[in-house]
Amino acid sequence: MTLARTPREHGVHRDLIERMVTEQPDRLRNKMLPRVRDRALAEDLSQETLMRALQSLATLRGPAVEALVCGWLDTIATNVLRAHARSVARRPQSVDLDDPSTTALIDPSSPVDQRLLDHETSVALAALVSELPESLAQVFVARVVDEQSTAQIAAALGVSREVVRARLHRARVALRQRIDLVSDPA
DSSP states (O other), X not given: OOOOOOHHHHHHHHHHHHHHHHHOTTHHHHHHHHHHOOXXXXXXXXXXXXXXXXXXXXXXXXXXXXXXHHHHHHHHHHHHHHHHHHHHHHSOOOOOTTSHHHHHHOOTTSOHHHHHHHHHHHHHHHHHHHTSOHHHHHXXXXXXXXXXXXXXXXXXXXXXXXXXXXXXHHHHHHHHHHHHHHHOOO
């Protein structure tokens, strides 16, 4: 049986959240930045995370311990990221054909159907990567998208090369499983 929270208990959790945000103002944004790769969007998503946290403060159970509240905020942040990825995947994509970065990607020898398929595949893969645990997605994006070496990733994350290789392997296995589910839902 769970006892109802009193307004005072909500205030203690709220005060703890406010203190955490004051002491580490960039924590949520930095958590989201590797996934969305846009500082302004990461800031918006971190603000949305805080708004959802404050709106659902009544659902927070347990003592006002920083580690518990921090984990609760991380769970909300993960859900916000997943919701964003789903909305992006569903949104029709527009391409500015006059943009030099876009025209550099267009291969005139490639059939239009193949280019469209490549674009749709990229969007779907980005959505699947966003559903990976942060530690796996971070390594996958750094290695595959940013083309960083294992040593560079290990140094940036402060882990060994073996840890990077293991995370990359787990990310690839998880993506293969997700792709198999999407390709053959039966």
